[in-house]
Amino acid sequence: MSRAILPQGGAILALAAIGAIAACEPIDTSLGRPGAALDTSTPVPVALLVPRGSANASDEVLARSLENAARLAIADLGDVAIDLRVYGTAGSAANAQQAALQAVADGAAIILGPVYGENANAAAVAVASSGVSVLAFTNNASIAGGNLFILGHTFENTAQRLASYAVRQGKGRAVVVYSEDVDGQAGRQAIEVALTRSGGTVVGSVGHAFSQNGVVQAIPQIVSSVRNGAADAVFLTANTAGALPLLTQLLPEAGISPAVTQYIGLTRWDVPSQTLDLPGVQGGWFAIPDPIMTAQFRDRYQTAYGETPHAIGGLAYDGIAAIGALVSSGRPDALSRASLTQGAGFEGVNGIFRLRADGTNERGLAVAQIRDRQVVVIDPAPRTFGGAGL
Numbered sequence: 001m002s003r004a005i006l007p008q009g010g011a012i013l014a015l016a017a018i019g020a021i022a023a024c025e026p027i028d029t030s031l032g033r034p035g036a037a038l039d040t041s042t043p044v045p046v047a048l049l050v051p052r053g054s055a056n057a058s059d060e061v062l063a064r065s066l067e068n069a070a071r072l073a074i075a076d077l078g079d080v081a082i083d084l085r086v087y088g089t090a091g092s093a094a095n096a097q098q099a100a101l102q103a104v105a106d107g108a109a110i111i112l113g114p115v116y117g118e119n120a121n122a123a124a125v126a127v128a129s130s131g132v133s134v135l136a137f138t139n140n141a142s143i144a145g146g147n148l149f150i151l152g153h154t155f156e157n158t159a160q161r162l163a164s165y166a167v168r169q170g171k172g173r174a175v176v177v178y179s180e181d182v183d184g185q186a187g188r189q190a191i192e193v194a195l196t197r198s199g200g201t202v203v204g205s206v207g208h209a210f211s212q213n214g215v216v217q218a219i220p221q222i223v224s225s226v227r228n229g230a231a232d233a234v235f236l237t238a239n240t241a242g243a244l245p246l247l248t249q250l251l252p253e254a255g256i257s258p259a260v261t262q263y264i265g266l267t268r269w270d271v272p273s274q275t276l277d278l279p280g281v282q283g284g285w286f287a288i289p290d291p292i293m294t295a296q297f298r299d300r301y302q303t304a305y306g307e308t309p310h311a312i313g314g315l316a317y318d319g320i321a322a323i324g325a326l327v328s329s330g331r332p333d334a335l336s337r338a339s340l341t342q343g344a345g346f347e348g349v350n351g352i353f354r355l356r357a358d359g360t361n362e363r364g365l366a367v368a369q370i371r372d373r374q375v376v377v378i379d380p381a382p383r384t385f386g387g388a389g390l
Helices: 057-075 094-106 117-130 155-167 180-197 214-230 243-252 273-277 291-305 316-329
Strands: 044-050 082-088 110-112 132-138 149-150 175-177 200-210 233-235 262-266 285-289 346-348 349-355 362-363 365-371 374-379
Touching: 044 057, 044 094, 044 316, 057 155, 057 316, 082 094, 082 316, 094 243, 094 374, 110 316, 117 132, 117 149, 132 365, 149 175, 155 233, 155 285, 155 291, 155 365, 175 180, 175 273, 180 200, 200 214, 214 362, 233 243, 243 262, 243 316, 285 291, 285 374, 291 316, 316 346
Parallel strands: 044 082, 044 110, 110 132, 132 149, 175 200, 175 233, 233 262, 262 285
Antiparallel strands: 285 365, 346 349, 349 362, 365 374
16 A cells, blocks of 8 residues: 655665655545546546557667556555556657547546656646646647646656755856757756755856867856856756766866865766766766656666666656555545645655656755765755745
8 A cells, every 4th residue: 555755864764665645635626537436446547548559669679668557556555456557659649649539438546647748748638628738748838737647757857856955055146058949948947946046146157069070169158157146066967968067177276276165066067977987077966766756666677677777667656656545534525636746755666756737846955075986966856845935
C-alpha cells in the first residue's frame, strides 16, 4: 500500500511505500469524466501510451522501460488494483491522438504518456471533452494546462531550486549565458524568472550561436558582463553535448575563475559521466533528483528486469504511484483535477513531486557540486513540500 510522506526527520520510505499524502483540500469533480464516478471497487483502467512501433530503436527501448516501470509500480501498490492497458504511438502525434481516443473509448479513467511534446498535446486535445486527464512524460512546460499535466523535469523547476539556493549562499548576482536556440532561450527565461523570484539579480544575459565560433565570440562579452555587473555567479544553460566543455574551458582562461565566480548549470553536469573529468566544471553546482531514491529504483528495476531503466523510465512509476495513492482513498473523485493537484504532493522514485494547477510540476531536487571529479550533494532534496512551493 502507498503511505504518506513522513515528516522531516522520519525514516526514509521503502520503494514499495512510494505514494501520496491523503488530500486535505476540497475536491473539485468538474474534471471527472462527465456523469461517471470512479468505481474503485474494481481494477481502475489506466492507459499507458508509449512510443512502441516506430522505426527508431531507441523508442523501443524507451517504450519497454516505461511499461516495465509502470508494472513495477503496480506490483508495489498492494491492495490497489490497476488495469494497465498499453497503447503504442509509434512516436507520432497522429498515432498518439488515435491511441488516446481509443483508450477513452475502452474506458480509461486516466492516461499516462505519451512521451514527446507534440504527441502529448495531440493526445490531450483529442480527449479534452471527455474529462480524462493526461499525465505526459514530456518536460515541455509550454504545452501544459487544461487536462494535460507534465511529469518530466522542467527548466523552471530546476532553475528555481538552484536560484533560491544560490541567493541563500550569497551568489545571487548572476550573468546568464545561453545558446540562441529554442532550448537556450527557454532556459534563459527560466533562470531570469527564478533569480528575480528568489531575490537575486540578473546583471547580464549573453547569448551565443550554437557553434564553436559562436561560443568563442561570446567570451569577451561574458567577461565584460561579469566584471561590469560585479557578478558572483555565471548561470549556464549549456550541456555536455553543446557548449559546456568549451565555455568552462575558455571562461577560466579569460579570467573568470570558478573559485571566485560560481558556475551554475541548468542541465545535469554528471551526464554523461565523462563530464565530471572536465577541469572547468570542478566546483560547479547543478541539480539532481534525490540520489538515494533514484538508486533504490535503479537497483529494484535491475533486479526485476536484468537491465538498467531508461533515464526517464521512472516517470511511469511516478505516474502509477500517484494514481494508486489517490485511488486508495476509495473516493469516486479520486482522479479529479483537484485530487491530482493536491498540495501535499506525491513521492516517486526520484523524490517528492506535485502537479500544479497550470499543468506543470514541482519536484524536490538536491543541489550537487563536482569535487575532485565526484558528485557531492551540498543541499539534500526535501522530503516534504512546505507552503505553496519549495
